Amino acid sequence: GQNIDQPTEMTATEGAIVQINCTYQTSGFNGLFWYQQHAGEAPTFLSYNVLDGLEEKGRFSSFLSRSKGYSYLLLKELQMKDSASYLCAVFHTGGFKTIFGAGTRLFVKA
Amino acid sequence: DTGVSQNPRHKITKRGQNVTFRCDPISEHNRLYWYRQTLGQGPEFLTYFQNEAQLEKSRLLSDRFSAERPKGSFSTLEIQRTEQGDSAMYLCASVPTGTGGSGYTFGSGTRLTVV
Numbered sequence: 001g002q003n004i005d006q007p008t009e010m011t012a013t014e015g016a017i018v019q020i021n022c023t024y025q026t027s028g029f030n031g032l033f034w035y036q037q038h039a040g041e042a043p044t045f046l047s048y049n050v051l052d053g054l055e056e057k058g059r060f061s062s063f064l065s066r067s068k069g070y071s072y073l074l075l076k077e078l079q080m081k082d083s084a085s086y087l088c089a090v091f092h093t094g095g096f097k098t099i100f101g102a103g104t105r106l107f108v109k110a
Numbered sequence: 111d112t113g114v115s116q117n118p119r120h121k122i123t124k125r126g127q128n129v130t131f132r133c134d135p136i137s138e139h140n141r142l143y144w145y146r147q148t149l150g151q152g153p154e155f156l157t158y159f160q161n162e163a164q165l166e167k168s169r170l171l172s173d174r175f176s177a178e179r180p181k182g183s184f185s186t187l188e189i190q191r192t193e194q195g196d197s198a199m200y201l202c203a204s205v206p207t208g209t210g211g212s213g214y215t216f217g218s219g220t221r222l223t224v225v
Contacts, residue, residue, distance in 0.1 A: 004152075033213055042201060043153065045213030087152050096141065097166065098214065100152030 002026040004101035006088050011107045012078055020073045020104045022088030031091040033098060034062050034073045038084045046073070048091075075106075083108045114217035116202050122223045123192055130188045131220045135204030142185050143214065144177055145201040153201055159185060160207070192224045 003025045012018040024032070031050040035043035049055055049064035049071065061074040073086055085103040092099055115134040123129050135142045140161055145153035156175070157167045161182035174192075179185040189196055199221050203214035 035213070042216035042218050043214075044216070048213055089152070097143065097155050097158055099155065100145075102150065102152050 002090060002092070002099045004088055004090060004099065006086075006101045006104045008102070009105045009107070011109060012075075014078055014080060014108055014110050016078050017074065017076050018078060018106065020075075020086050020088075020106065022071045022073075022101060024069050024071070024088070024090050024101075026069075026090050026092065026099070028093035029066065029090060030093045032062075032064055032071050033087075033089040033091060034060075034071075035087040035089060035100075036084050037087060037103065043087055046086075078108050080108050080110070082106065114202055114204055114215050116200075116217035116220050118220055119218065120221045120223075122225060125192055125194060125224055127192055128188065128190045129192060129222065130186055131200055131202075131222075132184060132186050133202030133217055134184045135202070136215055137183070138206060139204035139215070140182075140207040141205045142179060143203045143205075144185070144187050145203065147199045147201055147219075148197075156187075189222075192222075194224045197222055197224045 006022045033048050034046040036046050037043040047062040049062050054063045059076045064071045085105050087103045088101040089098045117132045143158040144156040147153045155168050157177050159179040162179050174190045177187045199219045201219045202217045205214055
């Protein structure tokens with residue numbers, strides 16, 4: 001089976017840095033996604049990690065440790081528009097499907 | 111072709127009625143997925159197609175749910191005898207074959223309310 005855990009909510013201040021953690025247990029792992037979802041909208045792709053290490057893309061970075069079943073999303077220079085849910089998701093080897101966690105709601109305050 | 115299109119955006123139906131949703135994926139994308147999302151939860155996998163072939167269907171999906179992709183282009187999701195527990199956002203996503211790392215392109219979803 002699959003189990004993906006991430007904090008339910010986080011709050012951070014505009015201009016700061018926030019790290020959203022995700023741990024997973026899965027019987028078949030092919031990579032890990034992070035998606036952003038604003039309220040009432042569809043998720044949008046942020047990053048994909050298949051190898052261990054840090055992937056940087058602008059203000060967003062994502063880290064993966066396959067041996068630990070652990071990932072994090074790092075958001076720098078937070079902006080008010082970053083207030084959203086951040087979904088950790090495992091790309092599953094069985095059937096090319098993605099299994100999503102429940103998401104972390106991030107509130108950015110002034 | 112600017113993205114994944116879903117219709118309708120909203121649907122309110124009475125319990126027991128049948129509903130059908132449509133998804134038009136990005137034209138060059140071979141794989142099409144249906145997900146369901148309730149408030150405060152992540153998207154839950156329902157089924158997916160490779161061209162016109164339905165390759166997997168979630169065990170969570172009851173027999174009241176059926177999906178088709180007759181010509182490998184658009185897809186429909188039908189729910190028969192709707193129940194209040196079916197109220198959710200139904201999301202469609204597409205991705206090119208062999209590029210799992212590119213992530214899904216989601217449509218805006220169909221929000222179903224069963225009263």
